[in-house]
Amino acid sequence: MTSERDIELQLRRHLVDRADPSLAQGQIDRLLATTSVARQRSRWSGSAHLVARGVGSIVPRTSRTALVLISAAILLLLGAIYLAGSNPRPRPPFNGLILFGRFEEAAGDTVVYTIHPDGTGLHQVTPEPAEEPHWSHDGQRILLGDRIVSPEGVVLQRYEADRGTFHVQCPFFSPDETRLLCEGFDDDATADLSLHGIYTVRASDGEDLRRVTPGGAYGPVDGYAPDGRKILFHTPHEGAQSGPLFVIDANGANLRRLGDLDVNSASWAPDGRSVLVASQRVLYRVDLATGAAERIQVTTIPDAQIVGAVWSPDQTQILFKRITTNIDLWVINADGSGVHQITSDPLDERYIDWGTHPLDP
Amino acid sequence: MSRELVMLAREGDHDAFTRLALSSIGRLNAVARLILHDTTIAEDAVQDALVEAWRNLRTLRDPDRFDAWLNRLLVRACQDAWRRRSRRALVELPLRPIDDSPIGDVQSRVALADELERGLRRLTVDQRAVLVLTFYLDLPLADVAAATGVPVGTVKSRLNRSISALRASLEADSRHSSMASERLA
Numbered sequence: 001m002t003s004e005r006d007i008e009l010q011l012r013r014h015l016v017d018r019a020d021p022s023l024a025q026g027q028i029d030r031l032l033a034t035t036s037v038a039r040q041r042s043r044w045s046g047s048a049h050l051v052a053r054g055v056g057s058i059v060p061r062t063s064r065t066a067l068v069l070i071s072a073a074i075l076l077l078l079g080a081i082y083l084a085g086s087n088p089r090p091r092p093p094f095n096g097l098i099l100f101g102r103f104e105e106a107a108g109d110t111v112v113y114t115i116h117p118d119g120t121g122l123h124q125v126t127p128e129p130a131e132e133p134h135w136s137h138d139g140q141r142i143l144l145g146d147r148i149v150s151p152e153g154v155v156l157q158r159y160e161a162d163r164g165t166f167h168v169q170c171p172f173f174s175p176d177e178t179r180l181l182c183e184g185f186d187d188d189a190t191a192d193l194s195l196h197g198i199y200t201v202r203a204s205d206g207e208d209l210r211r212v213t214p215g216g217a218y219g220p221v222d223g224y225a226p227d228g229r230k231i232l233f234h235t236p237h238e239g240a241q242s243g244p245l246f247v248i249d250a251n252g253a254n255l256r257r258l259g260d261l262d263v264n265s266a267s268w269a270p271d272g273r274s275v276l277v278a279s280q281r282v283l284y285r286v287d288l289a290t291g292a293a294e295r296i297q298v299t300t301i302p303d304a305q306i307v308g309a310v311w312s313p314d315q316t317q318i319l320f321k322r323i324t325t326n327i328d329l330w331v332i333n334a335d336g337s338g339v340h341q342i343t344s345d346p347l348d349e350r351y352i353d354w355g356t357h358p359l360d361p
Numbered sequence: 362m363s364r365e366l367v368m369l370a371r372e373g374d375h376d377a378f379t380r381l382a383l384s385s386i387g388r389l390n391a392v393a394r395l396i397l398h399d400t401t402i403a404e405d406a407v408q409d410a411l412v413e414a415w416r417n418l419r420t421l422r423d424p425d426r427f428d429a430w431l432n433r434l435l436v437r438a439c440q441d442a443w444r445r446r447s448r449r450a451l452v453e454l455p456l457r458p459i460d461d462s463p464i465g466d467v468q469s470r471v472a473l474a475d476e477l478e479r480g481l482r483r484l485t486v487d488q489r490a491v492l493v494l495t496f497y498l499d500l501p502l503a504d505v506a507a508a509t510g511v512p513v514g515t516v517k518s519r520l521n522r523s524i525s526a527l528r529a530s531l532e533a534d535s536r537h538s539s540m541a542s543e544r545l546a
Contacts, residue, residue: 007528008496014477015497020394021387024404031382031408035415036375105417108433109510129510165485185444347420 093270093313096358097151098342099125099133099142100329101351110350112144114151114357117317117331119342121360126153132171134223135355143180145169151357159206168199168209171221174250175228178203183221184211198233198248212252219243222266222275224250232275234263245277245286259291265308270315281305283320299336313356321349367424370415378418381427382411388498389435395493396439398482402446406438413438432500432508436490443486473531480530488523491516 095117101110109129115122125133130144142149146161146169159180161168170182184199186192197213198221212231219235222245231250236243242262248255261284263277275286277293283306284293296318298304307327309320315334319342322330327348332339343349369377389410393403413434421430481489487509494505506513 007524007531010473010477011492011524011527012496014474015395015493017474018395018478019391019497021391023386023390024400027390027404027408028383028386031386031411032379034408034412035378035382104420105413105434106420106422106430108430108437 093315094356095312095314095317095354096139096356097121097360098319098329099135099351099353099355100343100349101130101133102345103348103350105347112142115329115342116359117312117319117342117354119340122343123360124153125149125151126155131169132351134171134173134351134353135357136173136177137175137356138177139356139358141173143171143173145171159201163209166195168201170201170206172223173203174200174224175226180206181221181224181231183219184209198231200250212250213248214252214255219246223268225268226270226272232258232266232268234266237262242279245275247288257291258288259286259293261286261293267310269311270313276309276311276318278306278308278320281307281323283309283318297336298330298332298339300339304330308352310352310354312354319352319354321352364424367418367421367427371418371421371424378415382414385428385431386411389431392432392493392498393435393439395497396436396486396489397443398489399446402442403439406435406442409438409442410435429504429507432494432498432504433510436494436508437510439490440486476531477527480527483530484523484526488519488526491519492523495520 097114098117099112099114101112103109104111110131112125112130112133113122114125125142126144126149130147132145134143135141136143136148140150141156142151146159147155148157149155159168159170161170166184166186168182168184170180172181173179174181179200180203182199182201183197185196194215197211197215199212200210202208213233219233222232222234224231229250231248232245233248234243234245240262242264245258245261245263245266246255247258258275259277261277261279263279266275266277266286268275269285273288275288276296277284277286279293281304283296283298283304285296286293298306304320305323306320307323309318311318312331317334317338318332320330320332321327326346327350328341328345329343329349329352330339330341363381366377366381370381386407389407390403393406393410394400397403397406410431414431421427481492484492490509491505494500494508495502500508502513502516506516509516511519
């Protein structure tokens with residue numbers, strides 16, 4: 001029996017023996033060629049913090065009395081609505097908080113935020129980094145791949161994402177919230193790659209792993225159809241960020257390619273009849289029945305360089321990621337009009353979802 | 362690593378960044394190759410990490426944390442590169458058949474290196490990252506945790522599991538070699 005100490009000594013010697021710090025041919029040239037033309041991002045300006053803290057701290061004292069009076073009036077109005085028996089919360093679908101991830105380079109990871117559709121009320125959801133955040137359908141919970149949190153960041157449930165070397169990342173709830181839709185992959189070099197694919201697990205405990213896609217099918221999963229009967233995913237070409245779009249029944253039947261675009265991202269329309277995709281930095285609506293693609297153009301910015309988009313819950317607006325010197329969030333009306341920018345941070349926004357959680361008053 | 366160089370690079374001095382990159386790239390290459398066991402993917406990861414470092418150097422508040430920050434970017438780049446490869450490509454890694462392992466005292470060290478290598482290949486990228494940062498870079502647990510983005514407790518459990526897996530792998534290979542020797546006798 002080899003002792004742990006022996007293993008550590010042998011391993012330490014082995015790693016030192018095997019370490020290869022040599023430069024690859026042209027490695028420095030490639031690096032310098034890239035960095036010499038790449039712009040450095042500006043230092044964190046703190047503007048987002050101002051937004052996050054709200055306007056109270058920057059409002060002059062003379063205006064505060066007026067604010068207090070206005071607030072009191074709003075409270076009285078809300079009280080009157082309540083006493084009249086009306087429900088102050090609108091009935092779904094309504095356009096609630098937007099959820100997104102921001103890649104914060106200093107932390108080297110993605111931090112999850114919520115924000116109002118008008119760009120105010122920025123709020124960091126959890127202190128821990130997370131990937132691919134998505135709302136539950138009732139807007140009361142947020143799925144962060146391996147855990148569920150409340151919009152206030154309280155951890156409600158955790159899942160075991162690692163099953164040996166096999167990893168299961170679950171970014172989507174099923175519409176009835178009984179299952180989670182997951183991507184399964186194995187990063188063991190000797191793994192059976194035919195196991196890679198789309199899976200579901202039970203939402204209550206993360207168990208009951210069930211396979212959806214056939215062997216060898218894999219790629220980022222793009223969500224359940226609103227009726228829960230179909231699943232959308234795309235499969236990037238080797239070495240590329242984009243690839244064909246597929247739709248499959250939730251029980252694994254009827255796998256088919258949807259349309260002929262290579263897409264970078266895809267998301268369901270709330271009515272389940274079409275899919276919003278970003279392809280070659282252009283936004284399209286792809287018809288589920290025919291696969292026909294219809295371009296959606298931002299009226300005032302014809303070449304908007306769109307790299308991802310989702311519908312608002314009421315399907316009247318589109319939230320999209322636009323790449324310029326960095327990636328920010330923008331909103332347009334369904335017909336491409338009414339564009340407005342909602343984030344302008346020097347860091348890149350990565351994942352987006354628009355839910356029905358009520359906006360902060 | 363010079364604090365002054367980091368501060369200059371942080372202000373946009375590309376020459377200062379070049380000197381920082383030159384002083385770091387050997388270490389980054391070695392670490393990425395040990396973690397990924399794939400030269401091509403490792404070079405991509407190092408490139409990604411250094412480009413990200415340049416683009417975001419202004420967000421680094423403490424120049425003295427440059428190396429730790431670069432380690433974090435590199436581990437992250439390795440994980441991303443490996444995940445892309447795992448999801449999208451079939452890459453055949455040359456594994457020697459177990460029966461080809463040299464047998465005998467003279468070649469025992471070579472055989473041990475082969476066995477360790479096979480054992481390391483069977484680990485996940487996350488496990489290898491923890492081992493490399495701990496036993497090659499000799500980083501303390503807190504720094505390994507910072508570089509891998511997980512709590513110290515997780516680092517400890519990954520270390521334990523990785524060492525156990527390596528030991529099991531070595532013992533399995535040893536049994537297999539003994540059986541092969543008996544068959545040849």
